[in-house]
Amino acid sequence: MATPVMEKSDQAPEPGFADSPYITVTFRVRRFNPEVAAEATWEDFQLEIDPKERVLDALHKIKWELDGSLTFRRSCAHGICGSDAMRINGKNRLACKTLIKDVSPEKPITVEAIKGLTVLKDLVVDMEPFFQAYRDVMPFLITKDTNEPTRERLQTAEDRERFDDTTKCILCAACTSSCPVFWNDGQYFGPAAIVNAHRFIFDSRDEAGEQRLEILNDRDGVWRCRTTFNCTDACPRGIEVTKAIAEVKRALITRRF
Amino acid sequence: MSTTESPATGIGPVEGASQYTVDNPAPLIEAPRARTKKTPKSTRGNFEMVAWLFMRLSGVVLVVLVLGHLLIQLVLDGGVSKIGFAFVAGRWASPFWQVWDLLMLWLAMLHGANGLRTIINDYAERPNTRLWLKGLLYTATVFTILLGTLVIFTFDPNIR
The missing domain is CATH 1.10.1060.10 (Alpha-helical ferredoxin)
Known part of the structure; x- marks a missing residue:
């Protein structure tokens, strides 16, 4: 019954489906630059982006194509270095492990620095x-035992x-x-x-x-x-x-x- | 930022023109909260642990004491209408109810005061606010506990 079979291509694909996986997403980023203004402000960026991309990819797109002054930390971009923790839609997540489709891209996605630590610029905080x-x-x-160990320190599983x-x-x-x-x-x-x-x-x-x-x-x-x-x-x-x-x-x- | 020259492309309005230069650097951002090598001062002793344990243990005892109290006072034997001077005098003639009420008074007051203390610690941001709120709290707690204890032990049913 559930044998996977190739879809018959005689039905026409739904309009708009085949041409582009991209959707328009608004990113509402909390910007702060202490050298220009004392207060942080929200700034909206509209992007054409694949919802299967990550929030970090969107931030890269903003920084590389729209506004080079956007500042955030990221190093490995694969969820290991722990540099890009930020508050996305009010929840702390790693931007590199959060897919855009999982944070309701039909509404503006808010991105701000993590709370409780001093914001230095945009999404960068003093850690x-x-x-x-x-x-x-x-x-x-x-x-x-302060002596140099002569063998591995073993422990049970x-x-x-x-x-x-x-x-x-x-x-x-x-x-x-x-x-x-x-x-x-x-x-x-x-x-x-x-x-x-x-x-x-x-x-x-x-x-x-x-x-x-x-x-x-x-x-x-x-x-x-x-x-x-x-x-x-x-x-x-x-x-x-x-x-x-x-x-x-x-x-x-x-x-x- | 309404300068006559248009800003360079790729720079958003937030960035704009910096009012600071190398010779006129931006002021240092003072950390609103800092945890340095010296703060907080390490506190010896187990006060916080004892307080934490007390909350759990007194909570369990209070469930029995308070629910029993409410049941006796408000539900059994005609409910709230039976409560009067004679009813209280009758109950406090027995040492069992004296101990029950004394225990409930002390545990409830200390439990509530400790809970409010942690709330003040969590929400009051300035040390002075903390000091005053806690001072008020401790005064009210001590006053209520002492007054209640005094009444339980010196209650005279023949007062007129």
Whole structure:
């Protein structure tokens, strides 16, 4: 019944279908240039573009063909470097992993910088507070044995599985800049820092879990999490961020009692 | 931006002509919120953890206490119309209801106050606003708890 067969070509193709896959899409971009105006403004760009292209391709088209002054970050353009996190239609996503057809192109698509971090120009923000929180949780292997290791540090597949989810983080800041607690004063460690602490706290080879837990026991540590799940929704790698935060909370509590 | 010379093609109206040069650089953008090596000061102690745990545990106990309270006061035995001085005096003659009401008063007040404290922390942006709101909150909490406790322990049914 469901055998795939070639479509008979005797029916005429629908008009307009064969000639072009392009549709007209409006991109409403939040522009900001501190050297010209103190306030950010919205600017509309109309593009003829294939809806199966990504938002990043549209931004490239704008920058290369319409307005060379549009500023945004992107490096690998394939969802690994984490440079092009931005707020598309009000949700934090990677522009290079978002297809235009998935963000309702019949309406204007809004593109703006991620929230909670200082905008430097257009879609570029100052990531320093984000990386400071990341550095604060000591995201590197720490062992009590200070000698140079003579062989590989082995661990079982189950031990590796324990923190597998949080190894996927690409530090794009989509989670931290979607967190309402972070938006307030930026002092909260933020989901990304906690995810990267989780990656080492639950690593059987690491021996500084206690120190990291102590850091996250801070006033602006895990206890400021309100479990709004914005971070889990925003993560382009599908990390269960809120779950990781909850596991750190549980580790803090069970460690004491 | 209404200069007589037309802007170069490919440059949008947002860009325009810069009013700053190398000798007259644009002012540095002050970060509205910064997390530097010195801020926030690390806080030792487990206060936040204890507060977080207290919210969960007191919440569970309060479900029983408050729903039981509402059931007794408003539904059973003729509902709200039975409540009067005599009804309250009768209940507080028993230590069981004294303990119930005292526990409910303390847990509900501390639970609510801690919840408001986190809301103030989350929403108040200026340190001064925070200070004043929290001061008001703590004053009201302490006043209500002390007054309620005083009444429960010194209640005299023969007052006239």
